[in-house]
Amino acid sequence: MSKLLLQNVVYAILFIAFLIPGTLKADCKFEKIIQGEELPIGIMLEWSTCIEESNSMFIVEKSEDGIDFKNIGAVKGAGTAASVTEYSFLDVNAKAERLYYRLRQIDFDGSFSFSQVYTIHKKTANNFTVAHMSAITAVDKFEVSINAFKEGKLAYELLDLSGKVIHSATMNAKKGSNKVSVDLTAYQENIYRLKLKMSEEVQQLTFKKITSEEFEKLNFAISKDCEKK
Numbered sequence: 001m002s003k004l005l006l007q008n009v010v011y012a013i014l015f016i017a018f019l020i021p022g023t024l025k026a027d028c029k030f031e032k033i034i035q036g037e038e039l040p041i042g043i044m045l046e047w048s049t050c051i052e053e054s055n056s057m058f059i060v061e062k063s064e065d066g067i068d069f070k071n072i073g074a075v076k077g078a079g080t081a082a083s084v085t086e087y088s089f090l091d092v093n094a095k096a097e098r099l100y101y102r103l104r105q106i107d108f109d110g111s112f113s114f115s116q117v118y119t120i121h122k123k124t125a126n127n128f129t130v131a132h133m134s135a136i137t138a139v140d141k142f143e144v145s146i147n148a149f150k151e152g153k154l155a156y157e158l159l160d161l162s163g164k165v166i167h168s169a170t171m172n173a174k175k176g177s178n179k180v181s182v183d184l185t186a187y188q189e190n191i192y193r194l195k196l197k198m199s200e201e202v203q204q205l206t207f208k209k210i211t212s213e214e215f216e217k218l219n220f221a222i223s224k225d226c227e228k229k
Contacts, residue, residue: 028052028053030050030115034046034102036101038120038123039090042090042093043094045089046086048085052079054108055077055078057106058105058106059071059073060075062100062101072091077106095149102114102115102116102117102118127150127152128148128154128198128201130196130203132145137208138209139211141183142192143179143182144180144194144196145179146173147176151175153173154170154172154173154180155197156171156197158195160193173198188209191208192208
C-alpha cells in the first residue's frame with residue numbers, strides 16, 4: 001500500500017469516527033465529572049481527571065434542549081498524567097434558563113470520548129450585560145451601555161457609600177443596545193455605586209465623581225505618559 005493511500009485510509013477512519021460518536025475511545029479517567037456554578041457573569045464549569053494518556057484537549061459542548069450540542073470552546077489537556085489535574089471553563093453566553101453541558105475529550109491521535117451530560121437550571125435568567133461604561137472617574141455624568149437580550153423594564157439606582165439610594169429611575173429597555181446616563185451635577189465629589197436591575201438580575205458598578213480640575217490633571221498626566229511611550 002502506498003504512503004499516500006495509507007494516509008487517506010487513516011483520514012477516512014478519523015472522519016468516520018467523528019461522524020459516529022464513540023467510534024474511537026480515548027483514555028481519560030475523571031476524578032470529578034463536569035459540574036457548573038452560576039455566577040453573575042456566566043456559568044463556571046469545573047472538572048478534574050486522575051489519569052490521562054495522550055490527552056490533547058477537551059472540547060466543551062452546550063445544548064439548550066439536551067439533544068443538539070454545539071462547540072463553545074476548548075481547554076488544553078495535560079497530555080499524559082497520573083495525578084489529579086483540575087480544569088475550568090467560563091461560559092459567558094449562558095442565556096437560557098436550562099442548559100446542558102458535556103465534554104468531548106480528544107487524544108493526539110484523534111480518538112475521542114464523551115463525558116456525562118451535566119444539566120444546570122439557572123436561578124437567574126441572563127437578561128442583560130454591561131457592554132461599556134464611561135471612565136471610573138466622572139465629572140458631570142456617568143454613562144453605561146448595556147446589551148439587553150429581551151425587551152423589559154430596566155431600573156437603576158444611584159447609591160452613596162453607605163448604601164443609601166439618592167436617585168432612582170426606570171426605562172423601557174429594547175432588545176439590543178441601550179444607554180443609561182446619570183446626571184451628577186447635583187452631587188458632591190465622592191465614590192458612588194450604580195445598581196442596575198432587570199427582572200431578578202442585578203449588576204452593580206462603582207465609580208468616583210471628581211472635579212473638572214482633577215479631571216484635567218488626570219488627562220494631562222495620561223497624555224504626558226503616552227508621549228513618553
